[in-house]
Structures are given as C-alpha cells and as structure tokens.
Amino acid sequence: MTLIKSISGIRGTIGGNSNDNLTPLNIVKFVSAFSCWCKENTQRKNPRIVVGRDSRISGEMIYNIVKGTLMACGCNVIDIGMATTPTTEIAVPAENADGGIIITASHNPVNWNALKLINSNGEFLSEEDGKKVLQLSENDFIYNDTFNLGKVIYKDYLNYHIEKILSLRYVNINKIKEKKYKVIVDGINSIGVVAVAQLLEKLGINDYYIINAEISGNFAHNPEPLDENLSEIKDKVKKENADLGIVVDPDVDRLCLVCEDGTLFGEEYTLVAIADYILSKVPPEKRKTVSNMSSSIALKYVTEKKHYGTHYLSAVGEVNVVKKMKEVNAIIGGEGNGGIILPELHYGRDALVGIALFLSYLSELNIKPSELKQTYPLYYLIKDKIENVKIDIINFIDILKNNIKEPFTINTEDGLRIDFIDETWLHVRKSNTENIIRIYCESAIKERALSLVRAIKELIYKSL
Numbered sequence: 001m002t003l004i005k006s007i008s009g010i011r012g013t014i015g016g017n018s019n020d021n022l023t024p025l026n027i028v029k030f031v032s033a034f035s036c037w038c039k040e041n042t043q044r045k046n047p048r049i050v051v052g053r054d055s056r057i058s059g060e061m062i063y064n065i066v067k068g069t070l071m072a073c074g075c076n077v078i079d080i081g082m083a084t085t086p087t088t089e090i091a092v093p094a095e096n097a098d099g100g101i102i103i104t105a106s107h108n109p110v111n112w113n114a115l116k117l118i119n120s121n122g123e124f125l126s127e128e129d130g131k132k133v134l135q136l137s138e139n140d141f142i143y144n145d146t147f148n149l150g151k152v153i154y155k156d157y158l159n160y161h162i163e164k165i166l167s168l169r170y171v172n173i174n175k176i177k178e179k180k181y182k183v184i185v186d187g188i189n190s191i192g193v194v195a196v197a198q199l200l201e202k203l204g205i206n207d208y209y210i211i212n213a214e215i216s217g218n219f220a221h222n223p224e225p226l227d228e229n230l231s232e233i234k235d236k237v238k239k240e241n242a243d244l245g246i247v248v249d250p251d252v253d254r255l256c257l258v259c260e261d262g263t264l265f266g267e268e269y270t271l272v273a274i275a276d277y278i279l280s281k282v283p284p285e286k287r288k289t290v291s292n293m294s295s296s297i298a299l300k301y302v303t304e305k306k307h308y309g310t311h312y313l314s315a316v317g318e319v320n321v322v323k324k325m326k327e328v329n330a331i332i333g334g335e336g337n338g339g340i341i342l343p344e345l346h347y348g349r350d351a352l353v354g355i356a357l358f359l360s361y362l363s364e365l366n367i368k369p370s371e372l373k374q375t376y377p378l379y380y381l382i383k384d385k386i387e388n389v390k391i392d393i394i395n396f397i398d399i400l401k402n403n404i405k406e407p408f409t410i411n412t413e414d415g416l417r418i419d420f421i422d423e424t425w426l427h428v429r430k431s432n433t434e435n436i437i438r439i440y441c442e443s444a445i446k447e448r449a450l451s452l453v454r455a456i457k458e459l460i461y462k463s464l
Contacts, residue, residue, distance in 0.1 A: 002435060005134060011105055011114035014058045022113055027065045033137035034099065034117055035073035042098045046150060049075045050091045052083035053103035054251045055190040055217035058113045062103050071150040072143040079154045082191050084252035086350035090164065091157040092122040104251035107224040110217065123347050124319045162199050162352065164345060170281055171356045175363035177204030181243045185210045186233040188223050190250035199352050203359060211236060223249055225256035225338060227264050238262030244369055248351045254338040255351035257358065259370040267338030268296040268381055273372060274340055274354055275299055277361035278332045279307040288330040292316045293417045294427050294440045295336030301377050315414035316429060322347045380446040382453050384439040391437065391460055399463055426452055
C-alpha cells in the first residue's frame, strides 16, 4: 500500500495504516494545511474553495471528509459534485474562489485516490506553493467553533465549461454537424460518460454510443488509456462502422482516439494533431508549442518543419508544462499522455476541448482519422518502468558515458534525458505519482528504441 505526498497534492491507496496509505486522518491533515495556505495567500478569513470529484468508489467518502474539514476551518465550499478535473479548474476563477480541490487519482487503478490542489487561477499549485502546503501539514491546527463554521453552496459547472469550449474561434460546429459523424465513446464508468455525451450533443453529434457507461467508479479495465487496455472500443468502432472512437481517463484530462479502422490514433498523437490544427490558424509569430521531455518528438516535427514555429521542452508534470508555456507564450502545449492545454480556454489539460478541436480539424480536412494519422512521421515510443528502485542520476551519467559509444547530449532538468544525433531520445526519471523509475525511448526505428530500453535497464540493475 502507498501514500505519496508531492507538491501537487496527496495520492495513495485507500485503507490501512495512517501515514502509510490515504486514510481519513491524512485527508484531514492535508486539507487543513491547504485551508491555512489559502488563508495566508489571500488574507481572507473565510476562503472560498471549489470541490469536485470523479466517480471512484472511495470518492464519496473522501468528498465528505474534505468538505467537512474545510467547513471546520471556516472555508466556504462551492460543491460542484461529480465533475471533470478541467471543469473544476475552470470553476475556480469563475467563482472568484481562492482555491480548489479535485478528488481523483486520474489514471491510477480503482483502489487509489488523491487530492489535487488548485490555486485561485484554476491551475495546479506551483512547486513553491506545493512545498508550503506540505510544510503546513506538519503543524497543529485550530478549528472554528460552532458559530464560525464554513457553509456549502451547490453548483453545476459542466454546461459552463462546454459553452466556453463552443465559443472558441477554433471550434467549427457547423462543419462538424455537416459530417454527421458516428462516434463510440469509452466512458470508463466515470464522469466522462456525462461530460463527453453532453459535449457531443452540443457539437451536433447525436449518433454516438457509450461503452462502460455506468457511472459507478468500478472501472471496466485499467483506466490508463493505453493500447493494451482498449481492445473493447477498438473492436466496437470497427464492428459498428463508426467514424471515430473517443477514450478519456476517469477525470477527463487525458484523451486517446481510435481510428475508423479500429487502429489506435494514439494519445501521443492526440496533441500532435490538435497542435497541427491550432498552428494552421495562427500567424507565424505565435507558432510556439510546449511538451514535456517524455512526449513524442512528432510535435517538434509538426511545429518546426511543417509550420516553421518553435517547439520547447519542459520537465514532466502539468505544472511544469504550464510554467514553460507562460514563459515562452506558447499557443498550445501539453503532454504525450493525451493532455491538451489551450491557454485561450484555461491552463490545464482538458480532454473535452481536445475532442472539439480534433473533430473540427477532421471535418475541415474532410478525411478519416487514419488518413490524418498517416500525414505525420511514424516514431516508435517505448514506455517502460522499474518498480521500487532508486538511482543516483550523477553517477548514472558516468556509467552511460562509459557504455554508450555513439555521440549524445544530456539534459538533467528532470531525471536524465539523452538525445542522439538521429533524433532518437531516451528519458529516465522517477515518477511523480508512483514509486517507480520510468523509462521512455523514441526512435524512427522500433528495434533501436527497444534495444536502448533493454540496455538502459541492464545498466540500471548493474548500478544498484
């Protein structure tokens, strides 16, 4: 069982011993610390905090503890109920709130849950602010008396979120309606069932079918939208002669797409295609994109070789991508896990806006998803991991220099990123959310990527 405290919040498995897992005591302590941070940050005696959750089985239990703790701290709670992460992010500034908490473990299995913390701008906390909350969680807390408890206000923000998407200049509702698309959706038995359906209907798509449509939080398969977890929707798209398959994760901040022939468009290429569309709509001076170090180099290709713009890399993690996007004034960015960040909407990963933009691009080009995929260079990205292992990056660099004979450059901003002269790259880093070492390698030649991953894993084991 696991409890992981990080700058972005607290994540863990449910039940068991306090401080070893995500238990009620840990939840109270961390939420109390966030309340203190909000009070210090805003100088408000009664901060307004937006709270939402996905459909996880443990969600209701945690939700009640979070709201009760905030009330005990004198905070007024804006309860938006079961909601997507991007909806919660958008609700914070719309409510002029001082912060937000979304209760979700995103792609983690059903026995996990988490508290993700949001600042008054509707963005995840910065590293500095996250560390401050962690420090505050070690303090003793003084709670309010009977006559000074916070209050709860109930609101629904999904429609507001969708209307903001529909108002974007890039979303071509008329073109989408003309195509009369048939769409299959994997709702993973979470809030995406409602959110994606409502968006599709507003886009004029009424011929859609949802699999895993029971909003129970009992996920029908591993919730991470990877190829090996999506056999059901791939088969369904092909069998039903659908035009597109749409897959979201439990909190709807990641988007994966399935082509009309049942093959995976892939979450790595979700960002690539949508960025391609956005870049085609803006003047040259605005053609700047950002992705993290573990994302496909295909975005760099589309940005720089197709649109003559500039691509930038950031450390892994949404907060790091957003920081870099603001620094370079990027028009679009995100992560290769299907996370789309469009600043004109908000600085957060958002599968719903990704769906609207992809359908707009597809309808304007008047081609099939598989045909669009073929317009991009084919790279092979291998994602591997080693569990319960720690490595010293500095020492490991020396080991690499002694074992890799071809020229390469090194970036240690986030773990270890190695770039070779043939555009092949390798990234080794500790996960922010799990006790594992992640290994990513991408190349135009699949066997080269596989062999490099094997070699790096052998070197890691030998270095222990």
